[in-house]
Structure formats: structure tokens, C-alpha cells
Amino acid sequence: MADTARFPDLTDKMDALIATARRSFDLRLQTNAGGNLSVRLGAGNAIVIKPSGVGFAECTRDNLQVVLLDGTILPSELKPSKDLDFHLDLYRIRPDINAIVHCHSPWATGYASAGLEIPCLTVQTIEKIGRMPLIALSANGGPQTEVEISPVFRDPQIRAAVLANHGTIGVGKTLMAAQYLAEIIEETAHIAYVRDTLMAAHGRSTADLPRYGTAADARAAG
Numbered sequence: 001m002a003d004t005a006r007f008p009d010l011t012d013k014m015d016a017l018i019a020t021a022r023r024s025f026d027l028r029l030q031t032n033a034g035g036n037l038s039v040r041l042g043a044g045n046a047i048v049i050k051p052s053g054v055g056f057a058e059c060t061r062d063n064l065q066v067v068l069l070d071g072t073i074l075p076s077e078l079k080p081s082k083d084l085d086f087h088l089d090l091y092r093i094r095p096d097i098n099a100i101v102h103c104h105s106p107w108a109t110g111y112a113s114a115g116l117e118i119p120c121l122t123v124q125t126i127e128k129i130g131r132m133p134l135i136a137l138s139a140n141g142g143p144q145t146e147v148e149i150s151p152v153f154r155d156p157q158i159r160a161a162v163l164a165n166h167g168t169i170g171v172g173k174t175l176m177a178a179q180y181l182a183e184i185i186e187e188t189a190h191i192a193y194v195r196d197t198l199m200a201a202h203g204r205s206t207a208d209l210p211r212y213g214t215a216a217d218a219r220a221a222g
């Protein structure tokens, strides 16, 4: 494990990442060895990231990877996540991002596989997320990389996105903030499916729905 002299918060950030990964696994946002998550170290120029091929429930202080923002991988028996490059690029272009949770949560990935952007249809989702763009697969039809992901997150308002046929990304100032977004994305996809199914069954259209927004919207409307 990299030395704590160089990164005094290393152990704390590793333990936070392990706890976040376990929470995702326990909530079934991510099973098997898919998905990945990372957190920026206090020094600012390095991150801790899940090792490639290791499941969220199997992350330990010994297998987590430390990588500098310039791409230098600190010595380890394992390799960092296959998605390392998009994680690093997001930290470089968005100083406000200190944590990233990427998972293949089923309801959201179902929407993403249907080519549908998940509607931010609850007041909480409007308030916490605002909009979660659907990001297309890479030009060769493979998983999205920083080429597709970074341009979307250059908008400082974007804190969540859905990857077509792949999964979701939540970013935040802390791992818990990013994790909460991963949970809200999944919950919103499930709620949207229930709403759309019930409306179709009752012959209703979204035109029948009331205008709504956040409490701030309501106050502003007077």
C-alpha cells in the first residue's frame, strides 16, 4: 500500500471507498466484478480506485489502487480499473469532483439499453440531479470512454449521467454524495417505469400530468 507519509488521508479514503462499494453491493446497485468507483486524495493530484476485475464486495486496503492524475500507477500486484482514463479525466476537468461511482444498476441500465434518457420526474430528482444525459456508446460500439463522457461533464451543472447499454455515473464532493446520486438514479428509473406502465394501463398521457418542480420553484411561482 502506498505510503501514508505522502498521502496522509490514504487509509481514511480507502476505508470510505470500501464502505461505499459494500453499500452499493448490498443495495444490488452493483454485483459481480462490474462497475468501479474512485476518490480523490487530499493532496489533490492522486486518486484511489477499485482494481480491475475485483468486485465491489471484495475491495480491501491491500487491493485498492493509487494513481496520480498524470496517469502514473503506483506499484501494485493488480491493475487499476479498465475505466481509469475516464475517472482521471473527470478529476482533471472538474476540480469540484472528489468522488465517482460508476455502476450497472439494473433499472437505470434497462432505460439506458432502450436508448431512453431517464426523466427527472420526482421533486427530489429535479432538486438533486436536474438532468442526467444519456451518453451513447463509443464510435466502435464499445463501452463509453473519456472521449464520450468528459464532454458531457464539462457542464458544471451535470453530476449524473447514464451510459447507453452500460450503466450510470454519479459524481460528488464526497464518496457518499456520489453514492447517493447512484442510488437516486436507480430509484428514479424504477419510479419512471412504474409511472409509465400505470399511465399506459390507464390510457393516460404525460400531458395529463400536473406541472411540478422543487419547493424553490413553488415559492418562486408565489
Ligand SMILES: O=C(CO)[C@@H](O)[C@@H](O)COP(=O)(O)O
Residues within 6 Å of the ligand: 033, 034, 035, 036, 050, 051, 052, 053, 054, 080, 081, 082, 083, 102, 143, 166
Ligand atoms: O462495464 C465496464 C466496461 O468498462 C466496467 O465498468 C466493468 O467491466 C468493470 O471493469 P473494471 O473491473 O473496473 O476493470
